[in-house]
Amino acid sequence: MSRRRRRSPCRIAYAPPADDTLAKMADAESFRAEMARTLAHDPYGHGSSSVAGERDRREATVGGAIVLYYVSGSVLTVTVVRMVALG
Numbered sequence: 223m224s225r226r227r228r229r230s231p232c233r234i235a236y237a238p239p240a241d242d243t244l245a246k247m248a249d250a251e252s253f254r255a256e257m258a259r260t261l262a263h264d265p266y267g268h269g270s271s272s273v274a275g276e277r278d279r280r281e282a283t284v285g286g287a288i289v290l291y292y293v294s295g296s297v298l299t300v301t302v303v304r305m306v307a308l309g
Contacts (some may be wrong), residue, residue, distance in 0.1 A: 231262040232298045240289075240302040247287070247307050256285035257302075265293040265300045268293075 234257050236244060244250050260268045261284060270282035278293045301302040 231258070232265055232293070232297060232300045234258065234262055235299055235301045237301060237303045241306040243287075243307060248285045253287060254286040257289075257300075260284055261289075261291070261300050265291070 242293075244253065246252055261270070261282065265280065266277075268282055268284070270280045273279045273281050275292065278295075279290075280293060281288065281290050283289070286308050288306045288308065289302055291300050291302045293300055
């Protein structure tokens with residue numbers, strides 16, 4: 223019986239435009255926690271979809287925001303480049 227190796231969670235990084243949006247969010251800490259709980263553990267899951275046919279360029283709705291991000295598997299990093307807070 224083979225066992226699947228569990229991957230370490232990815233680090234979440236925010237590019238300046240996304241960081242600016244995060245700073246303006248009413249509950250930024252809850253958003254960060256939701257990102258850590260979801261996309262950090264499975265950046266290709268959680269209802270995300272590829273953008274422009276690029277597997278590592280993704281879009282997802284997380285914690286009340288639409289998030290555009292890139293996945294770098296070699297350094298285990300999810301870089302959020304743009305966010306639009308909903309509501």
